Amino acid sequence: MQAPAPTDTTSPLPAIEARRVTKIFGEGDDAFQALDAVSLSIRENEFFTLLGPSGCGKTTLLRLIAGFEQPSAGHILLEGKNISNLPPYKRPVNTVFQSYALFPHLTVAQNIAFGLQRLGKPKAEVADTVERMLRLVKMEHLKDRRTSNISGGQQQRVALARALAPRPRVLLLDEPLSALDLKLRKEMQIELKRLQGETGITFIFVTHDQEEALTMSDRIAVMSEGKVLQVGGPREIYDRPADRFVASFIGDTNFLPAQVISTAGPRARLAVCGVEISAALPEGVEGPALTMALRPEQLRLEAAGAAGALQGVLKDTVYFGTDTHFHITLTDGTPLIARVQNARTAEHAFRVGEPIGARPQADALQALHD
Amino acid sequence: MADRTFEVRRLPGMAAIAITCFVILYAPIVTLVVYSFNAGSSVALWEGLSLRWYAVAWDNVAVQEAAIRSLVVAASAAAIATVLATLAALGTTRTGPFPGRMTIYTLINQPLMVPEIVTAVALLIFFAMIKVATGYTGLAYLIAAHAAFCVPFAYLPIRARLEGMDLSLERAAADLYATPFATFRHITLPLMAPGIVAGAMLAFVISLDDVVITEFVKSAGQDTLPTYMLGQLRRAISPEVNAISTALLALTVLLLTAFFFLNRKRN
Ligand SMILES: Nc1ncnc2c1ncn2[C@@H]1O[C@H](COP(=O)(O)OP(=O)(O)OP(=O)(O)O)[C@@H](O)[C@H]1O
Numbered sequence: 232m233q234a235p236a237p238t239d240t241t242s243p244l245p246a247i248e249a250r251r252v253t254k255i256f257g258e259g260d261d262a263f264q265a266l267d268a269v270s271l272s273i274r275e276n277e278f279f280t281l282l283g284p285s286g287c288g289k290t291t292l293l294r295l296i297a298g299f300e301q302p303s304a305g306h307i308l309l310e311g312k313n314i315s316n317l318p319p320y321k322r323p324v325n326t327v328f329q330s331y332a333l334f335p336h337l338t339v340a341q342n343i344a345f346g347l348q349r350l351g352k353p354k355a356e357v358a359d360t361v362e363r364m365l366r367l368v369k370m371e372h373l374k375d376r377r378t379s380n381i382s383g384g385q386q387q388r389v390a391l392a393r394a395l396a397p398r399p400r401v402l403l404l405d406e407p408l409s410a411l412d413l414k415l416r417k418e419m420q421i422e423l424k425r426l427q428g429e430t431g432i433t434f435i436f437v438t439h440d441q442e443e444a445l446t447m448s449d450r451i452a453v454m455s456e457g458k459v460l461q462v463g464g465p466r467e468i469y470d471r472p473a474d475r476f477v478a479s480f481i482g483d484t485n486f487l488p489a490q491v492i493s494t495a496g497p498r499a500r501l502a503v504c505g506v507e508i509s510a511a512l513p514e515g516v517e518g519p520a521l522t523m524a525l526r527p528e529q530l531r532l533e534a535a536g537a538a539g540a541l542q543g544v545l546k547d548t549v550y551f552g553t554d555t556h557f558h559i560t561l562t563d564g565t566p567l568i569a570r571v572q573n574a575r576t577a578e579h580a581f582r583v584g585e586p587i588g589a590r591p592q593a594d595a596l597q598a599l600h601d
Numbered sequence: 602m603a604d605r606t607f608e609v610r611r612l613p614g615m616a617a618i619a620i621t622c623f624v625i626l627y628a629p630i631v632t633l634v635v636y637s638f639n640a641g642s643s644v645a646l647w648e649g650l651s652l653r654w655y656a657v658a659w660d661n662v663a664v665q666e667a668a669i670r671s672l673v674v675a676a677s678a679a680a681i682a683t684v685l686a687t688l689a690a691l692g693t694t695r696t697g698p699f700p701g702r703m704t705i706y707t708l709i710n711q712p713l714m715v716p717e718i719v720t721a722v723a724l725l726i727f728f729a730m731i732k733v734a735t736g737y738t739g740l741a742y743l744i745a746a747h748a749a750f751c752v753p754f755a756y757l758p759i760r761a762r763l764e765g766m767d768l769s770l771e772r773a774a775a776d777l778y779a780t781p782f783a784t785f786r787h788i789t790l791p792l793m794a795p796g797i798v799a800g801a802m803l804a805f806v807i808s809l810d811d812v813v814i815t816e817f818v819k820s821a822g823q824d825t826l827p828t829y830m831l832g833q834l835r836r837a838i839s840p841e842v843n844a845i846s847t848a849l850l851a852l853t854v855l856l857l858t859a860f861f862f863l864n865r866k867r868n
């Protein structure tokens with residue numbers, strides 16, 4: 232009875248679309264707006280990450296997509312269909328919960344089979360899929376264990392297999408790695424990427440770890456206080472942060488005050504701490520006074536006094552193993568941090584308390600929206 | 602700073618006080634049990650070891666009837682109370698906070714707070730009115746009364762069990778295509794089962810040894826074991842009562858031990 236599916240592969244419908252989704256908890260004086268008109272479009276087979284500080288609404292957005300909460304306003308669409316009012320058990324969306332939420336009275340295999348059985352799949356197919364999932368997450372040898380008797384990392388893999396087994400259109404992962412130690416975490420990051428590639432399922436991944444977001448995602452949405460501030464690929468978010476919050480949340484950033492001297496098309500000449508520098512101005516950013524973002528690793532240190540370099544006094548150096556941080560105070564009092572790899576500075580010639588020059592790489596300065 | 606925390610165990614005289622308390626608590630019970638094996642017919646004079654009084658109690662038709670009645674009432678009341686308590690526990694833990702929640706807790710636990718004698722008198726008068734109106738004088742009154750005061754005893758362990766259960770398990774089930782009924786059947790019910798069994802056993806034991814309400818509510822010829830024993834004591838004291846008490850004690854200890862182990866398993 233359905234119309235044939237469109238075969239246009241160049242612009243497939245987004246896997247998940249949020250249209251001006253607002254979520255308000257409570258009423259009257261206690262009302263709290265957890266999401267503020269969030270609009271997102273997440274593509275088919277994308278590894279999409281929601282990144283933001285604690286309490287910014289990441290979990291709330293996932294719960295709305297899974298169906299545990301209803302939006303106060305706006306819609307959630309799955310492949311173009313409005314699913315805002317479907318209960319969770321009717322949505323082809325599965326969740327890997329932060330606490331794993333494995334069923335303690337069932338074995339590993341029974342946990343993985345649960346979704347398939349509820350969908351009424353034939354026994355043979357259930358057994359088959361469970362076997363495949365066990366192999367996928369390398370848990371065959373523990374399939375008859377109770378889930379309360381396996382380690383944290385193993386529980387996490389079972390939770391993943393359980394959510395993947397029914398082949399959902401979209402998999403939601405709420406900080407699934409936060410309980411693991413660093414080594415296991417790195418392993419699981421690689422495993423997650425591999426699983427996503429092998430299954431072709433759209434992943435929506437929540438984290439407040441910016442490094443994790445940068446290494447794993449196809450695209451990232453940076454959130455703060457219920458709003459989406461910027462959506463883009465890891466490079467784009469890192470190299471061209473839209474505003475001060477994104478710049479400071481992702482990686483370390485220096486913020487420098489600048490004055491516009493002259494503009495020519497999309498570029499401008501700026502005075503930054505007494506030095507004239509050329510930089511691109513994104514749309515909507517206007518002078519005369521600007522804030523520029525500058526990554527600490529995009530600075531080269533040199534002897535004081537040369538033209539085109541920021542001038543200041545070296546206040547402190549902090550050794551970090553792979554690199555060293557140089558804390559500098561510029562002539563106008565602005566603090567500046569430069570990060571230099573240690574291989575090249577084995578015996579650097581800079582003395583604390585003496586003048587120093589710091590030269591930004593070409594186009595390293597990013598003008599920010601306020 | 603002290604190098605160790607305060608411990609009651611180390612207080613001077615603690616051991617002596619503890620031993621005295623245990624002796625006072627258990628001496629009467631030990632005496633009762635010992636004299637149930639007395640060969641003579643006195644409850645104060647030891648005349649040798651025998652199972653005589655167990656045989657007497659076993660052959661006593663009145664004891665047999667009272668025992669069966671006790672078990673029927675306790676089993677029925679425990680079953681009814683457990684079903685009600687399960688529903689109440691689900692209603693008070695698996696819904697969002699709603700106005701009047703505290704009032705409902707209080708109402709469910711009312712039998713724990715109202716003096717038993719008040720409930721007994723109230724039930725006596727209330728059931729008398731129904732008896733006059735309907736003419737029915739069967740065991741249902743006793744069962745209903747017992748079920749009512751057993752509800753909180755069944756409710757508390759079930760609610761504790763549900764409260765200790767992660768809500769995200771039920772959410773995970775719904776996420777994995779389980780309808781609300783399937784979620785209850787496959788997740789909630791199996792996980793709360795130990796609480797239900799514990800609640801049922803507690804209700805059973807509480808019903809089994811009730812005297813006050815039973816004494817007021819029972820019709821003629823509806824003695825349960827405890828009220829039968831009370832009646833016996835009013836006439837002549839014989840070690841038969843000791844034997845019955847010891848048997849009841851054994852049954853209760855058995856059930857409570859099972860209850861304890863079930864509870865321990867969940868932690
Ligand atoms: N059921 C609720 N009732 C009231 N407020 C809520 C509820 N759920 C979440 N909130 C509030 O909404 C805000 C966003 O919560 P959310 O759980 O989405 O944050 P988060 O981004 O996932 O944070 P975290 O990184 O700490 O998990 C928080 O301030 C939280 O207190």
Ligand SMILES: [Mg+2]
Nearest residue numbers: 289290291405
């Ligand atoms: Mg969260």
